[in-house]
Amino acid sequence: MTDREDLPTAQAWSALGGAPELTSGVRYRRAPGVLESRLPVREFAGATVGVCSLAAAELLAERNGGPRPAVTVDEAAVAPAFVSERHLRIEGRAPASFAPLSGFWRTADGWVRTHANYPHHRERLLAALGRGPDTGPEQLAAELAGRSALEVQESAYAAGALAVAVRPAEPTEHPLVERTARGSGERRLAPAALPAAGVRVLDLTRVIAGPVATRTLALLGADVLRVDSPRLPESEDAHADTGFGKRSTLLDASVPADLAVLRELVATADVLVTGYRPGALDRYGLAPADLPPHLVVAQLCAWGRHGPWAGRRGFDSLVQAGCGIALIEAGPDGRPGVLPAQALDHGTGYLLAAGVLRALTERQRTGAGTLLRHSLAGAAQWLLGLPASTPEPGAAAPAPGAHPHLAETPGPYGLLRHARPPIGYAGAPGTWSAGPTRWGTDAPAWTTGS
Template sequence: MTDRPMPSEGGLANRPTADRPTADRPTADAWAALGGPAELLDRVGFHGPQDVLPSGLPVRRLARATVAACSLAAAELAAHRAGGPVPVVRVDEGAVATAFVSERHLVIDGRTPVSFAPHSGFWRTADGWVRTHANYPHHRNRLLAVLDLAPDAGPDQLAEALGKLPAEQVQERAYAAGALAVAVAPVSAAVHPLVERRETGSAPARPLSAAPVDRPAAGIRVLDLTRVIAGPVATRTLALLGADVLRIDSPRLPEAEDAHADTGFGKRSTRLDLADPADRAVFAGLLDTADVVVTGYRPGSLDAHGLAPDALFARRPDLILAQVCAWGWTGPWAGRRGFDSLVQAGVGIAAHEAAPDGRPGVLPAQALDHGTGYLLAAAVLRALTDQRTDRPGGRHLRFSLAGTASWLLHGIEPEPTAAPRPGTESYDPTRRLTETDSAYGRLRHALPPIGYEGAPVDWARPPGRWGTDAPVWR
């Protein structure tokens, strides 16, 4: 198998040059990092409110750039399959802002889900602050156990225990026990790539027939082995664009049903135990005809199940493998568990956004998760186009929340001072929400932000109950 880096590999090193547009530098940078043709950038425009996602960091610019890159990649694939010109991309910044906090807008039969459990958040320590993530019961139980607290200990007892210990000691003890706590750190100088891409071999990809412009991924089969937000946002977007997305979870690893109600739109969901020979055989059958595999687990954690990249490409040399992790793919933290909130704490975003009294702050959205999700979906769409034009072979695509954080901290210039666009509206999220009946009840949810001429305005199906679909392709 021959591996070769793809042109423009990396992310932060891809700066706009004189031969490509500079009107929206973050979009140009993201598109270049994905290997997109620079001449398509002049088809991208923005409209809608500008008073969105306020932050001390350029979150608005990151958010709209990731959605614009994904919209352009979808438009490019749509043009290839329809045999026409690339549709114009028009991204509504209000829709972007609403989608970037989709989990906060979700209402299920009149009930608003809780995003963070009581044991998740910032806590004072003996020498600073620590951020915990204990939304899942098994993470909460491990955190309490490592602090010698009873399983029913409340937030006040947790605060008292953490206040007696140094932040780094809490972090390392939690890591050793499989719990989740990260010391709030100053802004890191470390830079992770926005995307890592490589081609593998030269096997021809399965030909694709014509497809309608609103379903450029029609007929594409996606195995979705992701959880929480970043990976599920990516596969939710591929499902929006017509892909047959089948999410696979272990029956031994519970999922929050509310989270699935937000990110399960357009997909189906099943459970397979990859340690069980019978379930492994079912998975192997699905893999034999999959076009794309998306994983969202720690580096190496799926290797024992035959899902190491080299093993997958040996079996399927034309596969697109897209992976996302928290802390990057190399370095001492690569194998650690992580979520958006923890990465914000560990790379210095929480310190950068701190309040005047020193309490750590947060971004106005889980922007690392959502932004990485749209970039991952864009990379898959671009790979589908590349494979079927002049660059056959498999594709290995790697993303991390740390890479997106590096881009936000070091790769995107602050919002330039400029007069608002003429006729700019004030932001009203209700215009970007709709209601849908589902297996979970009546859902109020954010509409998708993908914007190109002819793009789908909503998902073809609501989320079904997590883990209840048959493990078969449509």
């Protein structure tokens, strides 16, 4: 156990606008044998959960006018949470992992990383390469071996597909988070037992980072409603992993009646979290300038909001490839490697949740909302700049095969075995109040009063 000043925690807390003296009390129960990597992933992961736990404790104290709960983060709990999708079992079944056409492929001049997990991404990738729908891994490997990595990347981008050339790390100016005060409002929260109790969170995110953030807010008491388009199906396995404590509904913003419902939900929410490319939702009246001033708006994207890649689609695996991480983690044969978790996704999720909690604390004090902007590229840049891991005297790795941080929860998907949440303030919930509902089956309405 240590309560010494932790540099990654201090950096992340500063980026979130928190008072610097608060981080000295964040304690870590170290577990050096977890999330091993050439990069300091264990420290990165712990710090993201640490600042989220601290932000929860800060908001709880602000709402109740009492002392701030102590914060202790157990890295042995953080590690399984950062690979929650690997621990998930649905009635004993392991979820599907990466699809056969997703991965690293050798090109004529290097390597490229593809992402084809969703059917529409697979179709676009094969169309960009002039291949038929029956193309398998061997045929794809042969096709890519005759092309340059940059050619594959740009052809895929033009077709709306996902492929990124593997390249070395380069200095960038992607911030860990951008924070901007919005107008003034008069929305404040009453005293409560949980930090986010009664907070209405509208979740317009997909895949891991955004859903991890809103899953965490649901743990802390928020009324979280996820909204998806019926024209963009989700993986049931992915939803089962990140849907804990939340509800899920379908609205097609291109249909006037659905758009009216969506806008009413926005008008009555406390928090709006979006995970689409910059500007993609503006035409529906969801640009920050069009939103109520009390609203906390948290926007998440892959490549940041500035620069030539700002409008591109992306996932954790692609950002690892494009930001230099894949080459740092390469094997002895030169094949690109990966982090021991989709750490950019999970870490950004906890940072985003922390940012929302901090913004709610600021709203308690001033009445004003906040605009938060996070990116996977910003998290990657921060990770690449962290100092290398240092040994922790007296600490030991958890025993192999021990799973004290897993739980079982029944629900509409059946019995789920899953990782417990790692949030570590004194009195934090040990698990969610409910498992995930089935994707898209809930009413588009809040469960909490105004």
